[in-house]
Amino acid sequence: MAAADWGGKADHLAGERATAQFDVDGMKVAWAGSRHAVEVADRMACLVASDPVFRKDTRTMLSRKELFKDTLKKAAHAWKRTVELHLTEEEANLLRLYIDQPGYVDLHWVMFVPAIKGQGTEEQQKKWLTMAYKFQIIGTYAQTELGHGSNVQGLETTATFDPSTDEFIMHSPTLTSSKWWPGGLGKTSTHAVVYARLITEGKDYGIHGFIMQLRSLDDHSPLPGITIGDIGGKFGSGAYNSMDNGVMRLDHVRIPRDQMLMRLAQVTREGKYVHSDVPKQLLYGTMVYVRQTIVADASRALSRAVCIAVRYGAIRKQFGSKAGGPETQVLNYKTQQSRLFPFLASAYAFRFVGQWLKWLYTDVTQKLESKDFSTLPEAHACTAGLKSVTTSATADAIEECQKLCGGHGYLNSSGLPELFAVNLPACTYEGDNVVLLLQVARFLMKTVSQVASGKQPVGTTAYMGNIQHLMQCKSVVNTVEDWLNPAAIKEVFEARALRMAVNCAQNISKAPSQEEGFSELSPDLVEAAVAHVQLIIVTKFIEKLQEDILGHGVKEQLQKLCGIYALHLIHKHLGDFLSTGCVTARQGSLANERLGKLYAQVRPNAVALVDAFDYTDHYLGSALGRYDGDVYSALYKEAWKDPLNETVVPDGYQEHLRPLLKQQLKLSRL
Ligand SMILES: CCCCCCCCCC/C=C\CCCCC/C=C/C(=O)SCCNC(=O)CCNC(=O)[C@H](O)C(C)(C)COP(=O)(O)OP(=O)(O)OC[C@H]1O[C@@H](n2cnc3c(N)ncnc32)[C@H](O)[C@@H]1OP(=O)(O)O
Ligand SMILES: Cc1cc2nc3c(=O)[nH]c(=O)nc-3n(C[C@H](O)[C@H](O)[C@H](O)COP(=O)(O)OP(=O)(O)OC[C@H]3O[C@@H](n4cnc5c(N)ncnc54)[C@H](O)[C@@H]3O)c2cc1C
Numbered sequence: 001m002a003a004a005d006w007g008g009k010a011d012h013l014a015g016e017r018a019t020a021q022f023d024v025d026g027m028k029v030a031w032a033g034s035r036h037a038v039e040v041a042d043r044m045a046c047l048v049a050s051d052p053v054f055r056k057d058t059r060t061m062l063s064r065k066e067l068f069k070d071t072l073k074k075a076a077h078a079w080k081r082t083v084e085l086h087l088t089e090e091e092a093n094l095l096r097l098y099i100d101q102p103g104y105v106d107l108h109w110v111m112f113v114p115a116i117k118g119q120g121t122e123e124q125q126k127k128w129l130t131m132a133y134k135f136q137i138i139g140t141y142a143q144t145e146l147g148h149g150s151n152v153q154g155l156e157t158t159a160t161f162d163p164s165t166d167e168f169i170m171h172s173p174t175l176t177s178s179k180w181w182p183g184g185l186g187k188t189s190t191h192a193v194v195y196a197r198l199i200t201e202g203k204d205y206g207i208h209g210f211i212m213q214l215r216s217l218d219d220h221s222p223l224p225g226i227t228i229g230d231i232g233g234k235f236g237s238g239a240y241n242s243m244d245n246g247v248m249r250l251d252h253v254r255i256p257r258d259q260m261l262m263r264l265a266q267v268t269r270e271g272k273y274v275h276s277d278v279p280k281q282l283l284y285g286t287m288v289y290v291r292q293t294i295v296a297d298a299s300r301a302l303s304r305a306v307c308i309a310v311r312y313g314a315i316r317k318q319f320g321s322k323a324g325g326p327e328t329q330v331l332n333y334k335t336q337q338s339r340l341f342p343f344l345a346s347a348y349a350f351r352f353v354g355q356w357l358k359w360l361y362t363d364v365t366q367k368l369e370s371k372d373f374s375t376l377p378e379a380h381a382c383t384a385g386l387k388s389v390t391t392s393a394t395a396d397a398i399e400e401c402q403k404l405c406g407g408h409g410y411l412n413s414s415g416l417p418e419l420f421a422v423n424l425p426a427c428t429y430e431g432d433n434v435v436l437l438l439q440v441a442r443f444l445m446k447t448v449s450q451v452a453s454g455k456q457p458v459g460t461t462a463y464m465g466n467i468q469h470l471m472q473c474k475s476v477v478n479t480v481e482d483w484l485n486p487a488a489i490k491e492v493f494e495a496r497a498l499r500m501a502v503n504c505a506q507n508i509s510k511a512p513s514q515e516e517g518f519s520e521l522s523p524d525l526v527e528a529a530v531a532h533v534q535l536i537i538v539t540k541f542i543e544k545l546q547e548d549i550l551g552h553g554v555k556e557q558l559q560k561l562c563g564i565y566a567l568h569l570i571h572k573h574l575g576d577f578l579s580t581g582c583v584t585a586r587q588g589s590l591a592n593e594r595l596g597k598l599y600a601q602v603r604p605n606a607v608a609l610v611d612a613f614d615y616t617d618h619y620l621g622s623a624l625g626r627y628d629g630d631v632y633s634a635l636y637k638e639a640w641k642d643p644l645n646e647t648v649v650p651d652g653y654q655e656h657l658r659p660l661l662k663q664q665l666k667l668s669r670l
Contacts, residue, residue: 026551147176185246236421
C-alpha cells in the first residue's frame with residue numbers, strides 16, 4: 001500500500017513556523033556567518049539533493065562492498081561536477097560535505113594535503129601538491145599504529161637513512177608497528193604521509209613525516225614490500241563503513257631522501273640531521289588544523305540531530321486532557337524541553353565558537369609564517385580542548401535525541417543511528433578526548449604557575465590575571481532576573497575555572513614530584529580543563545552577541561539561547577560551582593528557575609530556530625526531521641524499501657520456518 005493511500009492526512013509544521021518571533025533569514029545569516037555563506041551553502045546543498053547519484057536513502061541497507069563502491073562512485077562524480085562547474089575551493093568543500101558520506105577524499109583534502117603544506121618545503125609542495133590538487137594521486141595520513149595511537153612518540157615504524165643509495169628504508173619491525181586506522185589506506189590511497197622514527201648515523205631522531213607511494217598508478221596493486229588491506233567493519237550500519245580504514249606493513253621499502261618532509265628538519269646527502277630553528281611541535285600542526293575543523297563538524301552534527309528531534313517533537317502527540325481534548329505535542333512537555341533545548345543552545349554555541357576557532361587558527365598560522373611562535377601553545381590548548389568538549393557533548397546529545405524521538409528514533413530511517421555512528425569516533429580520532437583534555441590541563445598548570453610568578457596571561461587565559469578578585473568573589477546574583485546579566489554569568493564561569501585550576505596546582509605541589517602529582521590528580525585536571533573550555537564557549541557566545549546582528553528579533557533569540565547554554569551548564573555542574581564557592585545553593589536554584597522561563601520563551605520559536613540551520617531534507621536524511629513534517633507517510637514509505645520487504649514470504653521460509661511450523665503442528669496433534 002502506498003503511503004498516500006494510507007488515509008489520514010499528515011500533520012505539518014506551518015502552525016509552528018507562524019509562532020516564530022524573529023526573522024528566520026536573519027538567523028540563517030548569523031548561523032552561516034554571512035549572506036554569502038548562506039547563498040553558497042544553499043546552492044551546493046541543492047546541487048547534491050537534485051543529483052540522483054548522491055541519493056543516500058538506502059545506504060544503511062547496502063552490504064559493505066556495495067557501500068564502498070557507492071562511495072567511490074559518489075567521490076568520482078563529485079570530482080567530475082567540480083571540474084565541469086569550475087567550482088571554487090569553498091564550493092567544492094561544501095559539495096563534499098553535503099554528499100554526507102565519509103570516504104577517502106576526506107583524508108586526502110583534510111589531512112594529506114595540509115600535512116604536505118605544513119611540513120613540506122616549497123619544492124616538495126610544488127611537486128606533490130600539484131598532483132594532489134588534480135587527483136593524479138590520492139593521499140592519506142598514516143600515523144597511528146596497531147600498538148600506539150595517542151602516544152605519538154611511541155610509534156615504531158622506522159625510516160633508516162642509507163647514504164650509499166641516498167634513500168630511506170621504511171620498515172615495520174614488529175606486528176604492533178603495523179600502520180592501523182588511516183582512512184582511505186585500506187583500498188584507495190596511492191600515497192601517504194607516513195610517520196616513522198628517523199634513524200641516521202645510527203641515532204634515533206624521533207618521529208618525522210615521509211611521503212610514500214603505496215600503490216601502482218597503473219593497476220593500483222601495492223608496491224613491492226608493502227602489505228596493505230582494510231581493518232574490517234565498524235560500528236553501525238552504513239555510517240563510517242564507507243571509509244576504508246587500513247592496515248599496512250612495510251618490509252624494507254626504499255624511498256628517495258627527498259621524500260622526507262623537510263620543512264622542519266632535514267637529512268643531508270651525507271646523512272647529517274639538521275633541525276630548523278622552529279619548534280618541533282610544528283610536526284603536530286596537521287592535527288591542530290584538523291581539530292579545528294572537527295569543532296565545526298560537531299556543531300553541524302549536533303544541529304542535525306536537534307533539527308530532527310525538534311521537528312518530530314512538534315508533530316508527535318501523546319496523551320490528551322482528561323476531558324478527551326486533543327493530544328499534547330511531545331515538545332510541549334517540560335521534561336522534553338529541558339532535555340532538548342540545551343542541545344539547541346549548544347548547537348548555536350558550538351557553531352559560534354567554531355567560527356572563532358577558525359579565526360584563531362588563521363591568526364596563528366599568519367604569525368607562524370613570520371616566525372612568531374608565541375601563540376602556538378594556546379592554539380594547541382584551544383583546538384584540543386574545544387575538539388574534546390564539543391565532540392563528547394555532540395555524541396551524547398545525538399544519543400539522547402534518539403531517545404527524545406522514542407521508538408521511531410531507533411529506526412535507521414530517522415537518520416539518528418547513522419548520525420551517531422559517524423560522529424562517535426570523533427571522540428577518539430584526532431586525539432582521544434581525555435588525552436587532549438590532559439594537554440589542556442598541562443597548559444593551565446603552566447599558566448597558573450606563570451601567574452604566581454607575576455606574568456600576565458593573555459588570550460583565553462587572560463582572566464587568570466584577575467586572580468585576586470576571582471579567587472574570593474561572590475556572585476552578585478540575587479534574583480531570577482540577575483541571571484540575564486552576561487557579566488554575572490561570565491564572572492561565575494571564570495571564578496569556577498580558575499579556582500578548579502588553582503586547586504589542582506596546589507594539590508600537585510604537595511606531591512613528591514610534579515609528574516606524580518599530575519598523574520594522581522588527572523581526574524580533577526580533566527574537570528578543570530572542561531571548566532576552562534566551557535568558559536571559552538560561554539565567553540565567545542557572549543562576545544558574538546556584542547556584534548552587529550541584523551534581522552528582527554534575531555539577537556533576542558540568541559540572547560535566550562546563550563542564557564540557556566550557560567545556565568544549563570551551571571545546573572549540570574552545580575557541584576563544581578558550589579564546592580568552589582562560586583555560587584550559593586540559592587543562586588543555583590535561581591539559575592534553574594531562570595532556565596525554565598527561558599525554555600518557555602524558546603518553545604514558540606523552536607521549529608524556526610532549527611529551520612535557520614537551513615538543511616535540505618536530503619542532507620538531514622530523516623523521515624522524522626522532514627521540513628514539511630509529513631512524518632508518518634515518510635516512515636511508512638521508508639519501511640517498504642527494506643530488502644526484507646522485497647518478497648512477501650521471506651527467504652529461509654522453505655528451509656527453516658516451514659519445517660518448524662509443520663513439525664510443531666504435527667506434535668500438537670499427537
Ligand atoms: C554522515 C557523514 C558525514 C561525513 C561528512 C564529511 C565531511 C568532511 C569533513 C571531514 C572532517 C574531518 C575528517 C576527519 C577525519 C579524521 C580522521 C582521523 C585522523 C586521525 O586520527 S590522525 C591521528 C591523530 N592522532 C592523534 O591525535 C594522536 C594524539 N596524540 C598527540 O597529539 C600527542 O602525542 C600528545 C599531544 C598527546 C602528546 O604528545 P608528546 O609528544 O608525548 O608530547 P608531550 O610531551 O605531551 O608534549 C610536548 C610538547 O608539545 C606540545 N604539543 C603537543 N601537541 C601539540 C600540538 N598539536 N601543537 C602544538 N604543541 C603541541 C605539548 O603541549 C608540550 O608542550 P610543552 O613541552 O608543555 O610546552
Ligand atoms: C574512525 C577512526 C578513524 C581514524 N583515522 C585515522 C587516520 O586517518 N590516520 C591515523 O593515523 N589515525 C587514525 N585514527 C586513529 C586515532 O587517531 C587513534 O585511535 C586515536 O589517536 C586514539 O589513540 P588509540 O586508539 O591508541 O587510543 P589509546 O591511547 O589506546 O586509548 C585507550 C584509552 O586509554 C586512555 N589513555 C591513553 N593514554 C592516556 C593517558 N596518557 N592518560 C590517561 N588516559 C589515557 C584513553 O583515554 C582511552 O580511554 C582513526 C581512528 C578512528 C576511530
